[in-house]
Amino acid sequence: MALISSILALRRDKRILKIPPYLSALCVIVGIAWLLVLPLNEYSRGTYVSENALLPGQVHTYFTGSEHNVFRAYRHEVHGLIDKPVAERSQRLETIFREQNLKVATQHYNYTVSNRTIANENVYAILQGPRADATEAIVLIAAWKNMADEVNNSGVALVLTLARYFKRWSLWSKDIIFLIPGDSTSGSQAWVDAYHDGHDQRYVESLNIKSGALQGAVAVDYPAGPWGQRYDKLHVVYDGVNGQLPNLDLFNTAVQIASGQMGIGSVIQRMWHHDNSYKDRLQTMLRGMISQGLGHATGPHSSFIPYHVDAVTLQTVGDGWHDEMSLGKTVESLFRSLNNLLEHLHQSFFFYLLLQSNRFVSIGTYLPSAMLIAINFSIAAMALWVKSGRRTEPIANPASTQPKSKPASSADKEDKGDTKPTHDIKHAKEKAPAPQQPATELLEIDGALAIVPVASTTVTERALLIPALLVISAHALGLVPLYLFNNWDADHLPGLFITTANIITLFPIAVAFLFNYTSPHILTLQALTLIQCFSLLLLGMFLAALATLNFSLSVLIGVACVPLSFVRRSTNMGINAVQLGMLALLNPCMVVQIGTKLLGGNLAEILVTAAQGWHIWGLWTQVVVWLVWFPAWIACSVVVASGIFD
Template sequence: MALISSILALRRDARILKLPPYLSALCIIVGVVWLLVLPLNEYSRNTYVSENALLPGQVHTYFTGSEHNIFRAYRHEVAGLVDKPLEEKTQKLGDILQSSGLKVATQKYEYHSSGRTISGQNVYAILQGPRADATEAIVLIGAWTNMDGVVNHSGVALVLTLARYFKRWSLWSKDIIFLIAGDSTAGPQAWVDAYHDSHSPASIEPLSIKSGALQGAIAIDYPAGPWGHRFDKLHIVYDGVNGQLPNLDLFNTAVSIASGQMGISCTLQRMWKHDDSYQERLQTMLRGMISQGLGHASGPHSSFIPYHVDAITLQTVGDGWHDEMSLGRTVESLFRSLNNLLEHLHQSFFFYLLMQANRFVSIGTYLPSAMLIAVNFTITSIALWVQSGRPKQDPTPTSTDKIPSKTDMVAVKQDNMIALIPEASLAVIERSLFLPLAFVSSAHFLGLAPLYIFNNIPEAVLTPAFHTITALTLLLPHLTAYTLSLFHRPSRQETTLIQCLSLLLVGMFLSALATLNFSLSFLVGICAAPLTFVRPIFPPPASGGSAASSTFVAKNRIPLSLAMSALLSVVNPMVIIVGATRYWGADIVDVLVQAAEGWHVWGLWTQVVVWLVWWPAWFAGAVVVAGSVFAVPETETGKAKT
């Protein structure tokens, strides 16, 4: 009985509300440390192929000899088409594929983004597998230009050569589609959208011929010039749109064939030299997280992954002794492995972090780090909710206070036992929720304005628009706080509830996002972490309280509030975006143009998280802190003095 009485009495203990900031800080620290220990051998493991039917590297490849002469002839043809009109180039590529005995078709596409028109034409051909029933297909992609805008001479020529070479084999149990896209992003996106009948007929032409369900896609990025260029390594690009990843078995198969069967070293995330040290593993993992967090298309393969089509891009890098025949045999062996599949890749992981070509961490190991970051917001929001329901003056009896009488006690029944608890210990004041709910809802709806502006305005006005919106986001919290002080000054409870509801939504959104895009959830959570610890500094009450503390708060309230507002200005999403672009040497206009292109072409939703989750939370926290500058002392009844 005494235990029940003590537990219920703890509700009014002021020390309880001092714990949540330390718990939140502990969650953030543990979450970051959790991520930093992942590259260690004890927390990561070697990659392996789960699907036994793939049998990577178990077949003899025959792409040699006379095929080299065919390749060089096609590369010469491709070089001659560089300066030709689009229609002539498309016609010539179609004729080459048709001469190999394939069904050929073309597709036009046109997108509008940031005042620009992204248009082009895809050429594709279908090889009907002699042992296939047109229910499954594999795609081989050679974009005309790669992600850097360089003409993919050898890549396109290799696709044409492999089309002619694969046609002569009778072992294919799946159809093979050869796609020469107009570029590395819009072209593959238009084609795969039309293939799945999810395109807009106004901007994308439907496909005239199709095959079965796509089981996988391999893109070749080999931008060697008209005279060829030998390479040293294969850079395997696997990041998809919005942080989605292909099945790990496809990546492992490519690495096993290239490094094991062909003797070609493999690298990823632009880590050209990897000595398998802790620092190199950590750097590779962080690069992969940043790429997934941005959610942009990293190659022609990225457009296929949202349709659950596992895809990667094989990119040649460096100067070495490997040539197009080595790459051709790698692709041949990879297609032979995919040809063995009896069902869609499903046994291996779809959520993982790679630290090198042969080491990874699965979702069960790394997910707690992002969840801990998200939990810290929830802990603080619960503490603020409890605080908002507590009376202004806590009953803290001293030795001189009289013992409560029976009329001041409340009977609490538990398991056929009755405990008498002081009524003051259970007192909860009524919460005023209208203003907090309206404010938080309005803040999230306000984020729709920059989301629409940056995704739709022309490129020419992006720079002034960005600087204008950045200045507005820095000034808007102070203007909002001042306006509220003129019309309806929020009480301390309402201010606490605004911050409570805002942090509760952030914790909920980031927890859900962590299961879809771990990297984006973790990065946004770290950037928004200061919002957990900022608090408004109110003036001391008109009566009551310690004289020394009241004097200190009265003298330093405004400087402390301004210092906290300055801290929040530094962690403003717009300021962080500017700092990140300058750190990586990028142009902010290029970043905004690519983001707008991703919105209209790829279906990128990173901007949604920034403007409808992160920015509203920052805005609410900034308004709460700025509002304490205009606050006035409250009386013991909680009403502001007039």
């Protein structure tokens, strides 16, 4: 019982509140350090194929010889369609597929995003597998224009050639769909949405013909001109929308076939020269985290992954000795492996970080990093909750406040007729409560130790309604920029961004001024503490849940919000001004602008791409920024700004 009483007594000890900031800092430091050790051999492992049925690189490929002449003929024909109207181009591609005895159809789509129209046509053909029952299908994609807005001349020609080549084989146990979307992102998204009946018929046309469940997809990005161009390596692009990833078995199969069977080097995340050093591993991992955190589409394959269709893009890079025949053999061998599947890919990892093409980190190893960063906010919130329920009151020195009474003499007692028995007086003294001693502490004053009274801490009732309503209002306020940035005119988006950045920077100061001079009873010290408490608690909960869906986005937002755990309202106006200046540099708009400059991007293009992602891909990065990060920043900034006007 004495032990329990001692533990319960710690709740009133003010020293307990000094521990959480150090504990939060420890969680952040360990979380970031956890990421930095992942590239080491002890925390990562080599890639391997879990699904034995794939048998990558175990078949002999026959795509050679006369197929090279067919490819060159198609390449010149595709080159002649570059300047043709969309309808004429689609009609010609449709004719080529129909000449190969394939079922062919077209699909028109027309999106309007930020007062810009995105209209084009998709052409697709279906090869019915001789041994298939139309229940499963594999997709081969070559977008008319790649992510760099270049005409995918040789890529489209290669798909046309492979369609003719695959038609002659009787070994296919799955249908093969050949898809040529109008562009790399919107076209493939429109097609896969319509294939799964998830499209809006006002903007996307329904598909006239379909096959079975999609088991996988491979996109080819080979923008060589009419005379061709040899390449050095294959850049395997695997990032999907919202940071989703394909099954690692598909990626490993593509790399193993390219590197092991065809002798083509494989690279990822634009690391053209990777020497397997710690620095290159770390840089590759961070590039992958940024790409997954942004959540944008990185190729035609990205739109398939949200529908649980594993997909990758094979992009040719460099200037070497490999030609289109090597790429054709790679695709043939990859489709032969996918053709062997008896069930959907499921045995390998869906959550991973790649350090290079043959080394990865699994979710069980890297997830604690994001959780530690998220826990730091929860620890700070709990400390603020305890602090909000305590009220500190100074205790005056009894020696100076209580009047000293003169001791009564025996004569006085006799005059008062005090004849009370001695044993009664003793009994009364035993029942009387002992006088309460004031709380004291040992301090050094003028070089000498002295015992002085200190403030006492009492438990007070928390007024939760107003702080909860203000935090909810901050989250609701995030809906305004979320709507504006996704629906504003594309030509005026940069101006809207600059205006919003200025308003956001001044908004906390304006709110604090308004409340302090019009309703000072609302933003009391307890209310401000509870506002920051609720905000950090929600932030920690959101980031912990997000870490299981998009680890990279959770880490990026968590690191950007770390200062929110440590800023506090101070009685010193200078400290409040310094904290407010630091928070002004960490508001979402400033971070986006600084990040854009560091990554060498164009702010206007990023804003338009984000709006397209919202309307076409279903991007949720903006939701996290404006409904999770922004409200937490607003709440903490208002708390700090309120100290300036005291």
